[in-house]
Amino acid sequence: MTAMPPSKMLKELKLTDICVGYQDTPVVQDANFRLVEGQIGCLLGPSGCGKSTLLRAIAGFEPLMDGEITLDNDVLSSKSHVVSPEKRSIGMVFQDIALFPHLTIYDNIAFGLKDWSKSDVKARVEYLLGLVGLAGFGARYPSSLSGGQQQRVALARAIAPRPKLLLMDEPFSGLDAKLREELVPDIRAILLHEKVSAILVTHDQAEAFAMADQVAIMEAGKILQVGTPYQIYHEPISRFVAMFIGQGDFLPAVVCGPDCVHSDLGNIRGELHHGFETGAKVDLLVRPDDVLHDDDSEFKGLIVSKWFRGSYFLYRVKLPSGKVIYCFASSHHNHSIGQEIGLSVDLDHLVMFPTISE
Numbered sequence: 416m417t418a419m420p421p422s423k424m425l426k427e428l429k430l431t432d433i434c435v436g437y438q439d440t441p442v443v444q445d446a447n448f449r450l451v452e453g454q455i456g457c458l459l460g461p462s463g464c465g466k467s468t469l470l471r472a473i474a475g476f477e478p479l480m481d482g483e484i485t486l487d488n489d490v491l492s493s494k495s496h497v498v499s500p501e502k503r504s505i506g507m508v509f510q511d512i513a514l515f516p517h518l519t520i521y522d523n524i525a526f527g528l529k530d531w532s533k534s535d536v537k538a539r540v541e542y543l544l545g546l547v548g549l550a551g552f553g554a555r556y557p558s559s560l561s562g563g564q565q566q567r568v569a570l571a572r573a574i575a576p577r578p579k580l581l582l583m584d585e586p587f588s589g590l591d592a593k594l595r596e597e598l599v600p601d602i603r604a605i606l607l608h609e610k611v612s613a614i615l616v617t618h619d620q621a622e623a624f625a626m627a628d629q630v631a632i633m634e635a636g637k638i639l640q641v642g643t644p645y646q647i648y649h650e651p652i653s654r655f656v657a658m659f660i661g662q663g664d665f666l667p668a669v670v671c672g673p674d675c676v677h678s679d680l681g682n683i684r685g686e687l688h689h690g691f692e693t694g695a696k697v698d699l700l701v702r703p704d705d706v707l708h709d710d711d712s713e714f715k716g717l718i719v720s721k722w723f724r725g726s727y728f729l730y731r732v733k734l735p736s737g738k739v740i741y742c743f744a745s746s747h748h749n750h751s752i753g754q755e756i757g758l759s760v761d762l763d764h765l766v767m768f769p770t771i772s773e
């Protein structure tokens with residue numbers, strides 16, 4: 416029996432110009448992504464964009480058509496070289512939790528520790544049961560646990576052998592929204608505590624933002640943008656990213672200075688120079704939280720629909736030009752559909768794209 420291996424943190428996972436596919440047809444093309452020590456990454460994109468394919472390539476289940484994957488400078492995959500999945504020091508958690516039904520929770524978590532001494536296994540399993548909030552559950556069977564508890568066991572099982580990297584493919588999608596909301600920050604805290612870097616695959620933006628330090632937005636086999644959740648939300652580099660992430664509208668505007676545009680809502684000034692020529696016609700991204708209900712504003716809009724979200728109202732408001740945009744208001748400002756309200760803009764970053772000619 417070998418002694419409990421020391422924890423080995425990932426220093427760097429690097430994907431360089433990755434191409435992966437099936438039967439000679441590329442599905443993921445020219446993908447670049449980097450994850451460093453202690454980070455949680457996320458592949459976020461619509462169904463069929465290639466997230467799972469990319470994750471499977473990192474795990475070693477799909478060979479590369481081109482490019483290279485390295486873990487701490489060791490080449491895991493290239494066109495000519497593949498390290499087998501079990502030799503990668505990578506753990507996995509899937510959507511279908513797939514605990515072994517005939518094994519106790521203890522034995523499920525101990526499953527990957529076959530080479531460890533009995534006392535080390537006991538110490539590790541009991542430590543992990545405590546860490547995932549299931550101390551005392553070791554003798555029970557998976558069928559007696561809730562979905563959320565089973566997912567915690569799946570996480571404990573995956574991180575038990577101290578992988579350098581954990582890959583998670585839609586691990587929360589079988590859980591209801593409320594449970595997901597509770598579980599996601601817990602799982603992030605556990606991974607950070609255990610110093611396990613991870614990559615999550617999801618098509619749920621809220622989940623990605625709650626979990627990840629670095630988010631890669633994918634569409635049709637390409638990584639379009641990599642950034643922190645804040646950058647992805649506030650500084651999307653394309654119309655697709657802007658619209659895929661969160662709600663928002665494009666407000667027609669004309670550039671009136673290096674940091675300023677003129678729109679239906681007056682002159683809007685950003686913190687940075689936007690790089691467009693004065694006079695250029697642009698579409699300015701306005702998120703619901705960029706447009707505020709403001710009784711004192713000279714700019715008005717007509718409420719065409721509304722949603723009460725508990726702590727706030729979300730209105731759809733028609734501007735005099737006919738353009739309809741979102742507007743955020745505190746839950747005390749309960750206005751009726753058809754009512755006119757004042758609007759002001761609170762924007763730090765001017766995110767805009769050249770107007771598409773009709």
Ligand SMILES: Nc1ncnc2c1ncn2[C@@H]1O[C@H](COP(=O)(O)OP(=O)(O)OP(=O)(O)O)[C@@H](O)[C@H]1O
Binds near residue numbers: 437460464467469618
């Ligand atoms: N084993 C396979 N053989 C052939 N094509 C496949 C295979 N697995 C996936 N594909 C195709 O590759 C593309 C990307 O699939 P993938 O599962 O990676 O996307 P995804 O973004 O993870 O989607 P979802 O969110 O729906 O799981 C799809 O067009 C899919 O049909």
